[in-house]
Amino acid sequence: MGKFSRLGNDLYTGRKSIDFVGRKWLWYAISGVIVLLAVLGLSVKGLDMGIEFVGGAEYKVRVAPGEATQDLADQVRSSVADTGIPAAQQPIVTTSGSGSSNSIIVQVKPVTTAESKQIIGVITDETGTTQADIQTTDIGPSWGKEIAKRSAIGLVVFLVLVVLFIWAYFREWKMSVAALVALAHDIVITIGVYALSGFEVTPATVTGLLTILGFSLYDTVVVFDKVRENTKNLRESRLSYSEAANLAVNQTLVRSINTSIVALIPVAAILYVGAVQLGASTLKDLALALFVGMIAGVYSSIFIATPLVVQLKANETAVQQAERRAVQRRKQLEADRYAAVPVFSDDMPVQDEPGEDDDLEDAPVSGGPAVVREPRPTEAMGRGRIAPTPTRPVQESPSAGRQQPTRQPKSKRGRK
Incomplete structure (x- = not known):
């Protein structure tokens, strides 16, 4: 993370x-x-489309008290779906009622009379009821x-x-x-x-x-x-x-x-x-x-x-x-790659000083030997040009000991 x-x-x-x-x-x-x-x-x-949109047939099966369980509803759903009737491939089976009025409701899409009799036979075999215990209702698509x-x-x-x-x-x-x-x-x-x-x-x-x-x-x-x-x-x-x-x-x-x-x-x-x-x-x-x-x-x-x-x-x-200003700015940066050095501001992100992380990298870890790494080259802004390696050490200029001219204030200029 x-x-x-x-x-x-x-x-x-x-x-x-x-x-x-x-x-x-x-x-x-x-x-x-x-x-x-x-x-x-x-x-x-x-x-x-479901039964609510195209209509269909509803079978309300009265069962004995306490038998309208979800397990029985799942068994009825599987049996009706296994009949091979296209309109009954995805039946909706729910339980309803409580006490002595327990029932299982089976809903399928529009079926023919022969298909309806086949579905009723499967329901009676699965629930152990008779055709007299099953109430058939046609559902219209108006709803x-x-x-x-x-x-x-x-x-x-x-x-x-x-x-x-x-x-x-x-x-x-x-x-x-x-x-x-x-x-x-x-x-x-x-x-x-x-x-x-x-x-x-x-x-x-x-x-x-x-x-x-x-x-x-x-x-x-x-x-x-x-x-x-x-x-x-x-x-x-x-x-x-x-x-x-x-x-x-x-x-x-x-x-x-x-x-x-x-x-x-x-x-x-x-x-x-x-x-x-x-x-x-x-x-x-x-x-x-x-x-x-x-x-x-x-x-x-x-x-x-x-x-x-x-x-x-x-x-x-x-x-x-x-867009034109952005294109012109990119052209200026490509012409002078070192002109992209950011100006200091108070909200700039704080970063380590050069050399501090090198000391940490060279330090031994958990008592082991120190890992010496090559110093990383200084990268310039722009396309990543590497600053050239100095050929000789920087020496003190012979003019360092001379007295440098100073700018006098305006009130003393021209006076001897």
């Missing part, structure tokens, strides 16, 4: 830098390939359509509020456009993963999609806020807009990684429990949307949103002037 902390400090101060903005076409290409795979998955395989309608309305309202918030906070509509592109990027990838994985789309999936919008926006706003801070005074800054924005991404990189890891650990645990241990469960639907969306959100806020903002602002006059 010490090396990771030092890396974060170096990224924040600018000693080390990852060129996120300069390699924007590489990140665009990677995102394009992922989005293309997601779109192909949607067009070829499609989404497996699912209402959920989809309300979800679409909520999504549109959310996007409108996002645009207004970013425009009002940053006073920059181009940041709003970049944020919307990042959100669309995250949504398409998450839905594509659902299509490719074959997970069923349930109301919990819709909840997860709306949740990752907020997570992705939060991470993007944090990066944008640092970009605004670094580019506030471009005239006084030594960096161009792209360099200042790239520095902002590096400064928030460690924070984004740490936040994502902390958030992904419990989501991954929920995904494992819901998909592996509980089988078909609403937990896995919610956890998959959160897991994929969080990863995509961190990626888009770093690799998509900020480079897109820089690209959109490239034609602004202030940005172009800052």
Whole structure:
């Protein structure tokens, strides 16, 4: 962790830098390939909509008191899924009631009359009941359509509020456009993963999609806020807009990684429990949307949103002037490499005096022999030129003993 902390400090101060903005076409290409795979998955395989959206059949089985346990529900789920009926591959089996009104509820997608009789036979064999104990109900898709309608309305309202918030906070509509592109990027990838994985789309999936919008926006706003801070005074800054924005991404990189890891650990645990241990469960639907969306959100806020903002602002006059000043400054430094010596200021980092670390390196460690190392050459600023080695020792000048002229005050000048 010490090396990771030092890396974060170096990224924040600018000693080390990852060129996120300069390699924007590489990140665009990677995102394009992922989005293309997601779109192909949607067009070829499609989404497996749940019972709440397409309707289906519900079987309510009355069992003896105390027998409506989760173990029995798991056995019924496995038996119904093993029937080979396409509409019953992912049945929803839950327990209901207490006391003498215990029951097990089995929900499947729309089935034919013959398939329904086959499912009822499997349920009676597994639970030890009769057909008289099973109540069959058809579920219409009207509730699912209402959920989809309300979800679409909520999504549109959310996007409108996002645009207004970013425009009002940053006073920059181009940041709003970049944020919307990042959100669309995250949504398409998450839905594509659902299509490719074959997970069923349930109301919990819709909840997860709306949740990752907020997570992705939060991470993007944090990066944008640092970009605004670094580019506030471009005239006084030594960096161009792209360099200042790239520095902002590096400064928030460690924070984004740490936040994502902390958030992904419990989501991954929920995904494992819901998909592996509980089988078909609403937990896995919610956890998959959160897991994929969080990863995509961190990626888009770093690799998509900020480079897109820089690209959109490239034609602004202030940005172009800052770019020309930065180019001219680099040319001056290349012409005179030793002109980059920093001026002393009170907030400069404290470093060891030359020679102090050499004494420590040559000292014996734990009673062992002293390790003698070659003295490190003095490096010049710029491209790393090495100062030439002196050919002879410095000697005292013969004029050192002469009396040096002194400058008299103005009141005594011209007087003899």
